[in-house]
Amino acid sequence: MRQIIGLDTPDGDHFGRVHGTQYAMVRKRAGTRVILNLFAAAVVYWLCKDTVAWEILAAFGGALLCALGLAFTLDFRLRDADQRFFSPEDMKRHALGSVFKGLVWATGFCVLTFTGAAEQVAAIWAVIAFLVMASSVSRYSAPLSAISYALMVCAGGLVASLATFNYGLAVVVVGTAFFGCFGVVETARMAVGVRIAELEMQEKSETVSMLLREFEDGQADWLWQIDTKRKLRSVSPRLTFALGREVAEVEGQSLLQLISGDGWKSGQFPASLHDLADRLKGKESFSNLVVKALVNGEIRWWEMSGTPMFDEDGKWLGFRGVGSDVTAQRESSEKIEFLARYDTLTQLPNRLQVNESLSDALAYAQEWRTRCALLMIDLDRFKAINDSLGHLVGDRMLAQVAARLKPLMDEGELCGRLGGDEFAVIIRDAKDRRRVDTIAKAIISALSAPYYIDNHVLYVGASVGSAIGPRDGSKVEELLRNADLALYRAKDEGGGEHCEYEPSLHVNAEERRLLEVSLRHALERNEFVLHYQPVVDANTEEVVSFEALARWNSEEHGFVSPGKFIPIAEDTRLIVPIGTWVMQEACREAAANWPEHVKVNINVSPEQLVEPDFAGTVVRALSHSGLDPKRLEIEVTESIFMRDADVARKALEQCMALGCSVALDDFGTGYSSLGYLRKLKFTTIKVDRSFVQGAGQNSPESLAIIRAVVAMADSLGMTTTAEGVENEDEADLIRRLGCNKIQGYHFGRPMPADDAVKIFSRKDAGGRKRA
Known part of the structure; x- marks a missing residue:
């Protein structure tokens, strides 16, 4: 109903085009509506001239002329409505003129009733009702405008009849409004349905006409006919176009001679022409036979089909068939074949x-x-x-x-x-x-x-x-x-x-294969265990967190280095279930046995981050263990941005929203680290061990890089962790360079969970917790 009236438009442009055609009809009757309104105004004047002051009648007449002028202008602007998409906004703008015109009649009716024409209220309403019915009939193609006009006028009639206690007239007014609007809607519904059907038929007709034109103008297919001597008869214009000759030049000529070029004299025909000649000689039907033809010195490829003709007595009369030029398709096919074998x-x-x-x-x-x-x-x-x-x-x-x-x-x-x-x-x-x-x-x-x-x-x-x-x-x-x-x-x-x-390379490949097989069952066999390496405060040397590191003790292969099984796990995507186990086990250990101020750092592979439910994995690990999200720090490397940066960033942002922190590991070893810092607000930057070792050897480049990283991290509100610190001299140097945290063998190697717990029970002579 709202679509028919014009209050909204469904998907597609059918209704926009239909309403445009409908509203274009409104302009054709604009003058008639002006004349009817002027006639009605004259009748009202005649009815009220003896009872209502002329000034009021003049004011009413002036207002009505303005309303009629506005409505006529809006109607005139609809002259191109059928040539454009007519939107609900266009209909509402047109309805404003009808609202204004209806408001003038409604207000005038009330004013005349209250200023001396109370006894003529029924007669005046009869005139106005005539206008409502005339508007409903003449403007059914603009239902929103017609309904707006009818409701506005009837509202004025209802006020006037109630004010004069003429309840019978009030009922008539309400009935007029109802049946006037109902008539507009029903008539508009039928008109819109008919118009939509016409448009659909028109579109189908245009589509069929377009296909026929393409077939007629394309000149890609032709009919051909030859007699018993293989000479062309009843030559079609399209065939002469394909041969590049006139009808008179082609009629009665040998088909094979016309398409064989110089080969006709020498007898050197392409194999496809020999095939065609054999089919014609043997009076065999053939279909989709591709023939290499020489037309005006140019090689063309024709696809031909033919059927032998016989009379009622079975006498052979020749051949009739259809052909088409498939040179473009042939060249395209050859190009495709080339592309199939060569890198573009x-x-x-x-x-x-x-x-x-x-x-x-x-x-x-x-x-x-x-x-x-x-x-x-x-x-x-x-x-x-x-x-x-x-x-x-x-x-x-x-x-x-x-x-x-x-x-x-x-x-x-x-x-x-x-x-x-x-x-x-x-x-x-x-x-x-x-x-x-x-x-x-x-x-x-x-x-x-x-x-x-x-x-x-x-x-x-x-x-x-x-x-x-x-x-x-x-x-x-x-x-x-x-x-x-x-x-x-x-x-x-x-x-x-x-x-x-060398054959020994197969041994390494076989070892990798066997490790992969065992790795697929490692979780089921509980062969993984976590070791924890402490991270200490650079100034107080107190343990602030542990980095959880997976270790694999296989039944078949014994202890397997992470350098061997982690790449295999990532290549086979086994890192996803392994990483989930690490997350759950590390959170459980931290929540159950560590002080509340100590965090756990967990390395996350890019394969885990692209999983749709990575954030859910983190949530489940935290909820099952009871670990405060602030105690979980997720460590990632720059490689997470190499595969699907948007997915990785979204997953990490969801984890940060939970309260977890995110560290960028091995910073400086990639190619776009600064760009990653701009894309994601990391909590910690971990300086790669290669720079720490270089700084310990007084490398100017390493020292400058560490200073720059520390300064940048401070300005961005991030902390820094130096990896690979192996002695006291390196620790003092890192401390002077301004790093916040230190990790390395100097403060502790990766250790089982029980040994990690013992650290919190030991204190050095100064009362500080040491690794």
């Missing part, structure tokens, strides 16, 4: 073509009893450049890498991009083993030279791993895997190296 960024063969070429090289090596080689190349430090300067700079660097690799290739060697910053080189004949090492060193040297991109001088290195086929693998997958293992070893040795595959 570097223009090098992609992984698909590399695998195919490697398969061919292995087959060649096995057939001729020789060797082939696969070199896997990975850029060192590329991710840091990509993350700090953006993917556009990274893409331009990859393009330059490809340009440097191409000149290094000799005959029988192929270089391709596997994806990301990984490339591969295939040597088809690698009987000279020295060639593998030579090209690997040449690749490392070429890719390690500086890159100049957007006023930046950038440096990346390259690591290379190689495998020889079929010695190191007789299948593509085996050779790729073994070359990849050699590449991992090269990167583990610091990068910038070439490593050949």
Whole structure:
């Protein structure tokens, strides 16, 4: 109902267009309404001229002329309503004119009744009721305006009839208002429904017409017909357009001759034309036969279908069919095929073509009893450049890498991009083993030279791993895997190296696999335990917190270093359940056995932060343990911002809202630390141990960095913790540099929970709690 009246509009533009068409009809009857109002005013004047002062009648007439002028102006502005979207605001603005006109009649009716025309109130109402009915009939297409006018006028009639104690007339007035508004709404409902149906039919008609026009104007399909001598008959205009000739030139000519070009004289036809000729000769039906045609010296590709024609006696009359030019589709298909085999960024063969070429090289090596080689190349430090300067700079660097690799290739060697910053080189004949090492060193040297991109001088290195086929693998997958293992070893040795595959690499890979299997059951077997390393106040040396560190004592492998199992846990996302256990166990231990002023620091992996319910995990750990949120400090590294910075920031902000504090660990070892400090309000900055050790050796750079970090943290309202303090001299130096807290072997190594509790029962000679 509100949509029909015009008080709101549903989604889409149907109602806006419908109301625009409806309101455009209002303008056509604007003059008629003015005349009817003037006629009604004249009748009222005649009825009241003997009983009401002329000044009042004149004032009423003047006000009515103003109202009529305003309403006529608003109606005239609707001349383009059917050409635009007509909103509820437009309808409300138009209704204001009707409200003003109705107010003039209502006020005039009341004033005339109270100033001498009380006896003529019924007659005057009859005139006004006539206007209400006329408005309802003439302005049903503008229901909001018609209803506003009717209600305003009837309100005046109701006041006048009640004031003169004419209750019968009051009932008539109310009935007039009801039936007038009801008639407007019902008529508007029908009109709107009809108009919506018309618009839908119009849209369907326009869509069909557009499709027909596209088919007629596209000239992409044509009919063709040949007789028993393969000569064209009843040539269609579209076929002549496709041949680039006139109808007279084509009628009666051989179809094969017209599309074979110079090949007609020499007899050298494309295979597709031979196929077409055989189908025609054999009187066979064919469908979607792609033919290579030469039209006016230009190669075109036609897709043709044909059916033999026979008369009632079974006599063959020729062929009839349909054809279309599919040159654009053919070229597009060839382009797609090219893109499927080549990398668009570097223009090098992609992984698909590399695998195919490697398969061919292995087959060649096995057939001729020789060797082939696969070199896997990975850029060192590329991710840091990509993350700090953006993917556009990274893409331009990859393009330059490809340009440097191409000149290094000799005959029988192929270089391709596997994806990301990984490339591969295939040597088809690698009987000279020295060639593998030579090209690997040449690749490392070429890719390690500086890159100049957007006023930046950038440096990346390259690591290379190689495998020889079929010695190191007789299948593509085996050779790729073994070359990849050699590449991992090269990167583990610091990068910038070439490593050949050795069987021992499989041992390391198998060890990693077995560790992963055991790690998946470690929580079920209660093989994890937490150790705690104290963090002390730099001035008082009192323990202010413990950092919780996970330790794994496996049934199959014994004690496993965190440096081994933590990367595996992160790669397999087992770090999520492990991290949840660490959170629950550390909070329980701190709440149950530590003084209330001692915090617990828990390291959180980026994999945990991107979990949708990380904040819920923290809440459950706090509620189950009863630990005050202020005693929990979450430690993260800059790597959390490398994967999904927005999700990580939101999760940490939710934890801070609970009252927990957040520390940025290993500060200064990344590439955008200052940017992270701007994105998130950290509580603590932990200075990496490398700077602490450098400062202990009087390194000017390390000293300057620590001073800058401390000054920046103080200005931002953050505390600083120095990691890796191993002796008293380093502790004194860190204290002088202004760090608030210290962590390191000098104050305590990671220890079991029972030993951590004992610290609080010991005091040094000065009465201070020491680790």
